[in-house]
Amino acid sequence: MSEPLLSARDLRKTFGGVHAVDGVSLEIRPREMVALIGPNGAGKTTFYNMLSGRMKPSSGRVYFRGRDVTGLPPHAISRLGISRSFQINNIFGELTVRQNVEVALTALHRRTFRMFRPASRDRELLDEADAVLERLGLVELADTRAGVLSYGDKRLLEIAIVLATRPTMVLLDEPTAGMTPEETRRVTRLIRGLAETGEYTFLITEHDMDVVFDLAERIVVMHRGRLLAEGTAEEIRSNRAVREAYLGEEESA
Amino acid sequence: MSRHLSASTASAAAAAGRSLLGWRLGVPLILALLVAALAALPALAPYFYIFVGTEILIMGLFAASFNLIFGYTGMLSFGHAAFFGMGAYTTALLLLHFQVPLVWALLASMVTSALLAAVIGFFSVRLGEVYFAMLTLAFGMMVYAVAHQWRSFTNGSDGITGFLLRDFGLGLDLQLADPAVYYRVVLVIVVIAAAVLYLITRSSFGLILRAISENPERVAFCGVDVRRHRLAAFVIAGAFAGLAGALFAPFNRVANPDLLHWSQSAEPVLMTILGGAGYFLGPFFGAAVFVLLETWITSFTERWMLVLGIVLALLVMFFRRGVLGTLLDRMLSR
Numbered sequence: 001m002s003e004p005l006l007s008a009r010d011l012r013k014t015f016g017g018v019h020a021v022d023g024v025s026l027e028i029r030p031r032e033m034v035a036l037i038g039p040n041g042a043g044k045t046t047f048y049n050m051l052s053g054r055m056k057p058s059s060g061r062v063y064f065r066g067r068d069v070t071g072l073p074p075h076a077i078s079r080l081g082i083s084r085s086f087q088i089n090n091i092f093g094e095l096t097v098r099q100n101v102e103v104a105l106t107a108l109h110r111r112t113f114r115m116f117r118p119a120s121r122d123r124e125l126l127d128e129a130d131a132v133l134e135r136l137g138l139v140e141l142a143d144t145r146a147g148v149l150s151y152g153d154k155r156l157l158e159i160a161i162v163l164a165t166r167p168t169m170v171l172l173d174e175p176t177a178g179m180t181p182e183e184t185r186r187v188t189r190l191i192r193g194l195a196e197t198g199e200y201t202f203l204i205t206e207h208d209m210d211v212v213f214d215l216a217e218r219i220v221v222m223h224r225g226r227l228l229a230e231g232t233a234e235e236i237r238s239n240r241a242v243r244e245a246y247l248g249e250e251e252s253a
Numbered sequence: 254m255s256r257h258l259s260a261s262t263a264s265a266a267a268a269a270g271r272s273l274l275g276w277r278l279g280v281p282l283i284l285a286l287l288v289a290a291l292a293a294l295p296a297l298a299p300y301f302y303i304f305v306g307t308e309i310l311i312m313g314l315f316a317a318s319f320n321l322i323f324g325y326t327g328m329l330s331f332g333h334a335a336f337f338g339m340g341a342y343t344t345a346l347l348l349l350h351f352q353v354p355l356v357w358a359l360l361a362s363m364v365t366s367a368l369l370a371a372v373i374g375f376f377s378v379r380l381g382e383v384y385f386a387m388l389t390l391a392f393g394m395m396v397y398a399v400a401h402q403w404r405s406f407t408n409g410s411d412g413i414t415g416f417l418l419r420d421f422g423l424g425l426d427l428q429l430a431d432p433a434v435y436y437r438v439v440l441v442i443v444v445i446a447a448a449v450l451y452l453i454t455r456s457s458f459g460l461i462l463r464a465i466s467e468n469p470e471r472v473a474f475c476g477v478d479v480r481r482h483r484l485a486a487f488v489i490a491g492a493f494a495g496l497a498g499a500l501f502a503p504f505n506r507v508a509n510p511d512l513l514h515w516s517q518s519a520e521p522v523l524m525t526i527l528g529g530a531g532y533f534l535g536p537f538f539g540a541a542v543f544v545l546l547e548t549w550i551t552s553f554t555e556r557w558m559l560v561l562g563i564v565l566a567l568l569v570m571f572f573r574r575g576v577l578g579t580l581l582d583r584m585l586s587r
Contacts, residue, residue, distance in 0.1 A: 028353075078476035092467045095460075103464045106457045107476040113485065114457040122457065165475055184346065 003066065004084070005030045005049070005201050006169050011060035013046050018126075020046040022225035023060070028169070033195050033202045035216035037209075037236075039237065039245060042222040044205045045087060048171055051078040051203075053082045064169065078107075083167035087174045088153045093188070097138055100146050100157055103127040104164035107234030136160045136190065152183035159190070172204045176211055188214055213237075221245070275500065285485075286352035295433035299515070303315030304504075307436045308445045309544045311490040311501045316536030317450055318493035319521035323427025323490045324530035325454055326486045329386045331518050332373065333394030336366040336491040338400065340498030343509035345413035354422025355429060357441070366495020367488050379480055388425040390515060412509025413502075413531055430502070434470025439500050446496055451533055453489065462486055494521075523561070527568060 004027035013021040021043040028034050036044050049055040051062055053074040056253060059069045064080055072080075092100050105114050106126050120126070133139040137154050141149065146157060155175060162170060175191065176184040188211050194200055195215075206212050212219060213233040221229040223245040229236060236242055316336055322328045340362035340578070347358040373392040377385050407413065412506050418429040421438065428434050436578065453459050461482055464472045469479045488506045502508045521536065528539025546564065550557045572579045 038536055051513060052475075053501045054470075072471075073478075074473040075476050075478045082285065084474060086471075090468065090471045092464050092471065095465055097463065099464075102460060103472065103477075104475040106461060107472075112461045112482060114479055115453050115454060115459075118452070118455045119457045120455070161471070188427045196302075 001071050002029050004025065004028060004063075005032075005065060007063045007201070008047075008051065009063070011042075011047065011050055011062065012058045013050060013055060014058045019225045021050065021057075024225070024227055025060075025219060026078045026227070028203060030202060031195075031201055032063045032198070033091045033215055033217050034204070035219045036203060036222060037207075037210045037212055038206045038218060038222035038228070041224075043225040044222055045173060047222070048084060048173055048203075052082060056117060075107075076081060078165055078167075081166070081168040082171065083162045083169070084171035085155075085158045085162050085175060087177060089151075090157060091146050091154055091157050091164070093145070094145055095134065096143050096147070097124065097146050098129050098142040101132050101160050101164045104128070105129055105132075108165055113217055132160050132164050135163070136236055137186075146174055152186070154178065155183075156187065156190075159187075163194070167200065169201050170218075172202065174205055176206065176208050184208060184211065193214060254280050259463065282523050288440075288444060290435065293437055300432075302435045303432045304530070305544060305548055307432070307504055309541045310436075310439050311497050311504065312544060313537035313540035314443045314446055314500075315494055315497035316326065316418055316521040316524040316528070317447060317533070320525045320530055320533075320536045321450060321454070321490045321493070321526060322486050323484075323522070324535070325459065325466060326483060327436055327469075328378070328483060328487070329382065330377075330389040330487075330490075331386050331515065331522070332389030332391075332396075333494055333521050334513050334515065334517035335393045336370055336398040336494035337498035337501070337517065338508070339366040339491075340395065340495030340508075341502040341505070341508040341512050342400065342407065342413060342498075344497070344499040345369065345416050345502045348416035348503070348533045350417065352419055352472045355418060355438075355503070357494060357565075358540050362495045362499035365494040366498070367492040369495075370488045370491025371484070374456050374491070376483045377485040378487055381505070384532060388516070392514070393515055393518050401510045401511050403507070407510075410510055412507045412511075418503050435504065439504070441560035442496070443498065445495055447537070451495060454533060457468070458482070458485070460584045468478075523565060525575075527565065527575060529578035532581070534578050535575050535577045539575065540578055 009025050009028040011021055012019065024047060036047070038044055046055065050057045053072050053076065056071045061068055063069065064082060065108065069077055069080060092103065095103070102119065102125060105128055106119070109125065111125070112120070117242065130139055130142060133198065134143055136159060138160060146154065146179060149157060159175065160174070166174055174181045176187050191202070191204070192215060204215065216233065219233060219236045220227060220232060221242050228245055229239045229242050231239070288415035290304065295303050319330065319333045320332055325416065330560065341363040344358040344366045347361060373426045377388045377392065380388055401410060403419045421427045421429060427438060429438065461477060465479055465482060473479050498512065501512070524543045526539070527542050529535030530536065546561065549559055550560050554560070568575065574582065
């Protein structure tokens with residue numbers, strides 16, 4: 001068994017006495033596709049926020065490639081190769097689709113302090129941006145203002161931004177949320193295609209169980225800030241505690 | 254459904270592309286005509302308008318430097334006069350004590366203003382919108398207080414006067430004391446400075462600034478240290494505000510604490526909103542409208558601020574994109 005790429009050790013996050021994440025340990029090996037599921041309020045997004053530097057854990061450590069990255073700022077974590085998407089669309093609506101990707105590529109190539117050459121003349125970077133957009137089927141929309149894209153295309157664009165940072169570890173927070181069934185199939189296909197390249201390691205949160213069972217090799221279930229279960233799709237499907245956690249939520253809903 | 258939408262956005266993009274092609278040829282031509290008209294102003298307009306023109310150019314540069322951090326980076330500074338005043342004092346003091354050629358005084362002013370911006374920016378850019386505005390205002394007041402109180406160096410509320418413009422430097426033989434000559438010198442320097450600022454807004458750095466103004470968090474998650482880029486924009490804006498102040502001191506014949514007062518910090522804000530923060534030339538248009546209105550209105554009433562207030566209120570309510578933005582929208586929709 002190879003060394004873990006990303007590992008969380010006993011991560012905790014407390015908000016005013018409430019344990020949003022209450023001692024979660026998780027190891028993700030290179031090129032794995034792990035799904036993190038759980039009812040609303042289970043602490044998935046808070047867990048993501050700690051992995052990606054958006055929040056500092058109250059206690060516990062995060063290691064990436066064996067290096068302690070706990071509490072590093074988001075830009076530093078991104079540079080190390082962990083990139084994330086957000087549950088709510090998080091793109092640059094006033095910029096064109098291509099410029100959205102250019103922002104990430106400019107950062108990747110450390111050209112953010114180039115002040116005296118028009119960005120539109122950076123042929124190499126523009127070609128690279130188009131290659132990323134091609135991969136996501138967005139290249140026809142490259143010159144469109146991102147704010148007017150359809151909801152599904154906006155979500156794809158965010159994945160394009162994530163990929164443009166050339167991450168080794170990709171954290172996707174509900175990539176198919178709010179999508180039509182057709183868009184969901186498109187994104188699922190896309191993620192599987194990306195996984196097959198062997199360039200990426202994925203951690204995905206998702207509400208759509210079809211997507212989860214379709215994609216994930218390993219499923220981790222979170223409930224009330226703790227890990228409730230872990231296993232293959234089959235194991236999770238037949239796990240009584242998991243069913244109860246979800247049923248409990250449905251009963252109260 | 255999504256394909257349908259994509260097709261319609263693509264055709265809209267194509268239409269925008271066509272009009273942009275027209276712009277690509279038209280804009281440089283219009284700008285060249287504008288600069289030519291400005292260069293010819295001393296020969297065509299009454300003597301008085303040489304002073305109006307000089308003030309518009311200087312204030313336009315001041316407002317454009319402010320817009321680098323406001324319109325492009327999304328930070329509303331209420332302390333920009335600190336850098337304008339720093340530039341004015343630097344040039345006035347250098348001319349008074351060392352009789353340096355003007356060009357070196359201008360460059361030195363950019364350096365001192367940039368240094369001041371680096372100090373103020375270091376503490377300010379880490380804060381969110383309202384606190385950033387408040388802290389820049391507070392620093393601006395501190396700089397004003399220093400200029401006002403440090404009498405041995407700044408001559409207090411009287412300011413620095415009695416400095417003379419000798420030569421420009423670089424071996425150019427210019428009669429700077431002639432207002433028409435000084436106006437043309439200001440025109441050339443402002444055009445160069447505006448070109449540099451424009452280049453910065455179109456650069457990779459400029460793209461990052463625009464992205465930061467829209468969504469700093471997403472930029473950070475792309476691996477960009479947002480604070481450092483905000484600080485860099487703040488320092489550049491400070492340097493160009495310093496240049497504007499440096500040009501203003503000889504024109505004004507005095508560098509006094511008024512130039513550093515917080516009400517002076519409001520001027521680039523008002524000019525930029527007046528002209529349109531979304532356009533590079535917006536602040537210049539705003540400065541022109543502001544100075545011309547001020548000139549005309551004060552010639553028949555004392556209540557210039559009342560009229561300005563009404564104009565601004567109407568603009569903010571009905572013409573959010575400013576004078577230039579509204580004009581361009583009209584022309585493009587035709």
